Amino acid sequence: MLSKIYEQAATRTAAAGHEIIAKNSHGHHTSPPKLKFPESKSILWIGGAAVAVIFAAAYFFLMPVAEVTQVRRGTAISAVYGTVRIEPAFVVRVRAQNDGFIRLAEAFSAGRGAIGKSVEKGQLLATIADEETSRQLKQARADLQAAVDRAALPLPSSELLKAAEDNLQRLEKVVSSGNVPAVEYQKSKSEVNRLRGAVETERIERDRNLNSLEESTKKLEAEMKNAEVRSPIDGILTNVQTIDGELVSDGNELFTVSSRQTYVRGEVNEEDVGEVKAGMKARVQLYAYRTRTFDARVTSVQPAADPTTQRYTVVLEMERPPDNLMVGMTGEMNIITGVHENALLVPTRALLVDQALVVNGGLVQRRTVNVGFRTLDVSEALSGLSEGDHAIISDQDKFHSGQPVRQRMVIPPKAP
Secondary structure, three states: HHHHHHHHHHHHHHHHHHHHHHHHOOOOOOOOOOEEEEEEEEHHHHHHHHHHHHHHHHHHHOOOEEEEEEEEEEEEEEEEEEEEEEEEEEEEEOOOOEEEEEEHHHOOOHHHHHHHEEEEEOOEEEEEEEEHHHHHHHHHHHHHHHHHHHHOOOOHHHHHHHHHHHHHHHHHHHHOOOOOOOHHHHHHHHHHHHHHHHHHHHHHEEEHHHHHHHHHHHHHHHHHHHHHHHHHHEEEEEOOOOOOOOEEEEOEEEEEEEEOOOOEEEEEEEOOOOOOOOOEEEEEEEHHHHOOOOOEEEEEEEEOOOOOOOOEEEEEEEEEOOOOOOOOOOOEEEEEEEEEEEEEEEEEEHOOOOEEEEEEEOOEEEEEEEEEEEOEEEEEEEEOOOOOOEEEEHHHOOOOOEOOOEEEEEEOOOOO
């Protein structure tokens, strides 16, 4: 029974196979049908690829950015660094010449608000009120004028002398005739001599009184002139150390007037001053003009150091100073003491003493640099760097060796 069942199943299977072969022989495609993935698997592949791209982009954009500049060749200079300050060529401190209450001139009544105003030599800055001296001067001038007016009048005894002299001349003509006694003649002659003496005495007394009044007036005028505080030079008012109505004493410093002419005063450290000599070229950068560098020349080196800072003063002359150079401006300088041509240059701010960070293949590398000449802007690399290296110039403390970074190229400063 079982054998029949197996035979029937085999017969049916064989018949089905022949039927399939027959059907395929009548069609155009004889290859077996292709397999297809479910649609959900395709979506998974696309989503996975998108996620991978997003993660890659996020990793790239979240990567720290390093500002770099290219190491290049140029001219390296050796320089002595120092600080500079624009100073006036002359400074005059104006002091009180007497005691009293000060009154500021109208042009300077703002007090410290008047600092920076131009002044001319002899211009009135203030007066120190002295009413007693003023009153005495007024009286002295009146007395002097009265004395001058009296001096223009004849002396009291001059008219009597003239009459006596006329009488004596008359007697001289008639005394020889004997009509006039000799005693009368002698008496007239004595009277003339007495009157001449009186006239001379009056003249001396008049002149003495006139001279005394003139001297008194001049003395009082000098005292009043001392009460007038005037500018000793043409220049700029750079300090006011008093207020209107203040009681001041003789010798008190009231104002400071500085000349309009200026010079560059530099300061260098004691260990560097030995390299500095008059005539050396220098480059000056003032904080008020951060984008400009000015050429200058050393004119002198003062022999004594500041006792407090032990820094030495170097006087410089700028070749083409700006038009609005003002007293008090500060900055930095480099006094050039040597030059190396075709040197390998790296920005000074890329160096941490003798260490530099460079980006190579997207990774940070630490280099030890043998530094030669050094200035504020660029330094000479004797070894440790190669031309074309990308040196990190800012925030070096945020990077470490082997760290992957993105780069932002910064144009390096021009070679000096």
